[in-house]
Amino acid sequence: MNRFRWITAMVVVAVLSGCTPSFREDTEVVGPNKKSEAEVETTIIPNMQLDERYYKTLIPYKESASRGLVVSNIYTKYDIKEAEEGLMRISQNEFGTDKYYFQEGQYLDSDTVSSWLARSNQTEDGLNPPAEKDMDPVKRAKEAPVYLAHIIEQNYLTKTNDNKVTLGGISIGLALNSIYYYQKEQYGEWYDEPIPPAQLEKKGKEIAEEVIRRLRARPELQDIPILIALFKQEARNSIVPGTYFAYSLSKPGQNSLEEWTSINEKYVTFPMTNPEDIYREINTNFLNFKQDIQDYFSNYTSVIGRGFYQNDQLVRLNVEVPIQFYGTTEIIGFTQYLTGVLMKRFPNSLDIEVSITSINGPEALILKDRNDQEPFVHIYDY
Numbered sequence: 289m290n291r292f293r294w295i296t297a298m299v300v301v302a303v304l305s306g307c308t309p310s311f312r313e314d315t316e317v318v319g320p321n322k323k324s325e326a327e328v329e330t331t332i333i334p335n336m337q338l339d340e341r342y343y344k345t346l347i348p349y350k351e352s353a354s355r356g357l358v359v360s361n362i363y364t365k366y367d368i369k370e371a372e373e374g375l376m377r378i379s380q381n382e383f384g385t386d387k388y389y390f391q392e393g394q395y396l397d398s399d400t401v402s403s404w405l406a407r408s409n410q411t412e413d414g415l416n417p418p419a420e421k422d423m424d425p426v427k428r429a430k431e432a433p434v435y436l437a438h439i440i441e442q443n444y445l446t447k448t449n450d451n452k453v454t455l456g457g458i459s460i461g462l463a464l465n466s467i468y469y470y471q472k473e474q475y476g477e478w479y480d481e482p483i484p485p486a487q488l489e490k491k492g493k494e495i496a497e498e499v500i501r502r503l504r505a506r507p508e509l510q511d512i513p514i515l516i517a518l519f520k521q522e523a524r525n526s527i528v529p530g531t532y533f534a535y536s537l538s539k540p541g542q543n544s545l546e547e548w549t550s551i552n553e554k555y556v557t558f559p560m561t562n563p564e565d566i567y568r569e570i571n572t573n574f575l576n577f578k579q580d581i582q583d584y585f586s587n588y589t590s591v592i593g594r595g596f597y598q599n600d601q602l603v604r605l606n607v608e609v610p611i612q613f614y615g616t617t618e619i620i621g622f623t624q625y626l627t628g629v630l631m632k633r634f635p636n637s638l639d640i641e642v643s644i645t646s647i648n649g650p651e652a653l654i655l656k657d658r659n660d661q662e663p664f665v666h667i668y669d670y
Contacts (some may be wrong), residue, residue, distance in 0.1 A: 320445055320453050331453055333389060343376070343390035346445065346453065352392035354401040361405065361438035362463055363524045370529035371440055371519050375461040378517050378535050383444040383457045393441025395509065401439050415495050425472045429481035433468035435491045437521060459515045460499060464492050466520050466530065489534065492518040496536065497545060504543045511540040528555035528594055552600065558593035566600050577633045584625055585611060604639040611646055620667055623652040627665055630654060
């Protein structure tokens with residue numbers, strides 16, 4: 289039997305985002321940003337953890353020292369989300385969720401990040417290649433594009449035996465441009481110059497080595513493990529995010545990075561017109577799923593799926609099903625029907641999320657964790 293829930297939209301948001309922890313058994317410790325013996329910062333380690341895929345976050349929550357720059361530096365909302373969540377996922381390879389706590393980056397402030405993102409002839413610390421103002425725009429695009437778009441910092445803290453939390457590791461995400469956009473004249477048409485993947489990887493690794501040298505120059509970071517990962521942005525008009533493609537670790541005391549580890553991840557959209565072999569079976573399943581919806585609602589608009597692949601295996605599928613508004617009982621009937629179709633059409637090894645929406649907003653949500661025998665189904669009650 290499927291698990292149905294009828295609760296208000298505000299309540300379900302709180303539950304799904306983990307915003308209702310109990311503080312009765314939380315742990316109070318001395319925070320990592322203690323300024324002096326007279327000024328002690330109290331930090332709380334929450335008792336609640338959603339599951340082993342997520343880090344506990346210290347309270348009070350500290351915002352990033354470079355907060356706000358990500359929105360202006362990364363093209364799409366999809367890339368912004370994946371650049372942050374993907375780095376957290378990679379960090380688990382070195383900083384396990386059972387021993388480390390998450391905190392947004394506190395060591396690279398907005399001025400530092402902005403200076404590092406500039407061209408080397410614009411600021412002393414610029415990490416992007418130099419280009420004079422009178423340089424031909426086409427030549428600049430081909431020979432000196434802006435490779436580094438943004439720097440994401442995440443801090444991972446550990447608890448000591450004397451009831452304190454201290455910095456245990458740092459992760460740095462370097463968001464790289466796969467396409468360089470430019471104008472031949474002010475206010476003119478925009479052009480794009482794709483950056484060859486091999487060239488992007490080479491430049492990204494060179495920038496990573498320089499970032500490590502700069503971080504190690506800070507006394508407080510000399511003996512901290514630092515992970516650096518390379519993120520490839522998608523085009524400005526893409527409806528799927530880019531992904532990280534490599535990461536490396538600098539062990540405590542090292543001024544360089546170790547061997548790079550390749551990451552094989554990719555986001556794709558369904559349905560596809562001419563799918564590659566690795567996508568063909570799921571694409572066929574999705575087309576059948578779409579036809580099942582067509583059989584129920586002959587006038588529905590469209591259905592779009594976004595699949596996340598790791599090592600050429602689909603691990604997560606998000607589906608958006610927009611419908612015209614119908615009565616509550618009809619939405620309930622359609623949701624029950626769609627839940628059965630979902631279980632029939634797709635493998636049990638996937639994490640699946642199906643969002644049913646109308647012009648009035650969310651109508652229903654279907655969630656199924658991999659290997660679960662039944663999904664969780666929520667119908668919004670406004």
